[in-house]
Amino acid sequence: MAVFSRPPTPGSPLAQEPCLSCGARADSVCNAIEDADLGRLAAFAVVSEVQPGQTFIEEGDPADSFFNLTAGSAKLYKLMTDGRRQITGFVGRGHFLGLAVSATYAFSAEAIEPVRLCRFSRVRMFRLLGEFPALERRLLERAATELVAAQEQMLLLGRKTARERVASFLDVLCRPGAGPCGRAAPVVALPMSRSDIADYLGLTIETVSRTLSRLRSEGLIEIPSPTTIRICDPARLAALASG
Amino acid sequence: MAVFSRPPTPGSPLAQEPCLSCGARADSVCNAIEDADLGRLAAFAVVSEVQPGQTFIEEGDPADSFFNLTAGSAKLYKLMTDGRRQITGFVGRGHFLGLAVSATYAFSAEAIEPVRLCRFSRVRMFRLLGEFPALERRLLERAATELVAAQEQMLLLGRKTARERVASFLDVLCRPGAGPCGRAAPVVALPMSRSDIADYLGLTIETVSRTLSRLRSEGLIEIPSPTTIRICDPARLAALASG
DNA sequence: CGGGCACATTGACCTGGATCAATGAATCCG
């Protein structure tokens, strides 16, 4: 799995360098830690890369690592024995993963785009949390934010129509500063397949495809390529998303 | 809303008493705090009671309080403008509520059974978290546990059949030590209405009722009263729940 | 450059659960 990995070098004067220059720092819980203390963080992290399609967390495996995604994107999912799958979220740069209380992971994680991640062992992670209260506070904030998102997703899965689900999905994707959203018709990249979208929205591939086609025929969106969608009418899409 | 409330009395020698003798303490994050420090906690808490049917958190309202449920049970839910409702969880004694990062609550909460709760203002809660790292750790654990439950619920809502959803619901209810589960056929109390169950499982009242009737006709459960269900065959129910 | 392969789209039909509509069954009062 680990294509590239760097053993900790605690004594080095440049020990904090990898974290200091990390492009994901601003998006990550790591920014709770002062520059001067970054060496401590860097000493505990093991960096690795994961290629698309590769699984780096397996549901049911011993949960002995925490991960911080520093590049790329991944999907989190749960499987039923007969193969039914629910994708519980897509995660990108800066996302923290694996905060399990139980002894095993409750979900699997698979790279969609080439992923780079920092891995921390369970014990080291807890040691860091003890040392840096600000880090723990940041994690708590993240967890709370994710809970809110999870509740929103439950509403979507339990009560929204296919049309509303797809609209909600696109609405969320084009909302945060994710991409050049500068008041022109926002274009969203879809790194995931139709199958992933379907398993995220609790639908089938066919329904996702049909619904997107219909939204296009109504002039709400354009689909230059299967992995790119231009939102022509964000306001109407948002209205659709909420019923 | 607050039928009964007690102003803080920091100086009193008995200041920690209400927390010390609190029946919910063992089930709550409060047990992260030493007996000697309970006065601090008690000084910040405002106790209140809420009757069934009363809402004590309103989605969209300013999120300026945190709550700790010390008795009774409540439902958490999100509403759509046209009245569609998704219940995101049922909570009982010891449950912590209102950990919002955003300025407003992301869900509403309504009592099912008479509820007693401790309310902490936002600023006081954060002050407590700063004073008692163990409390913050406990909250983080709780949040992680809830995230795992939320993911499980997403699987249920996105991919399970009505039969599997109802079976899962009963399975979870009879699993934890909630009630005299002593190896005899466990009996679960359902304080919530069929309508609540339906909105929790992403189904209609009718489907819930029909599914329960079918499970009964198959000898898996008995329904002595609408609010009581006896699980005759927990193993088969669990198998059903997971597909 | 063309055959093969994986993914996406589109169409035709079917079904699980929703909707609509009575009919119990329990609780509350007057």
Place this chain on the structure above:
DNA sequence: CGGATTCATTGATCCAGGTCAATGTGCCCG
């Protein structure tokens, strides 16, 4: 104690989205 009200159950019908099947549409590699 009886009418009203609310909640749960059961039945009849309908339809959104699933299933099955065929047809694009790239893209990779020989």
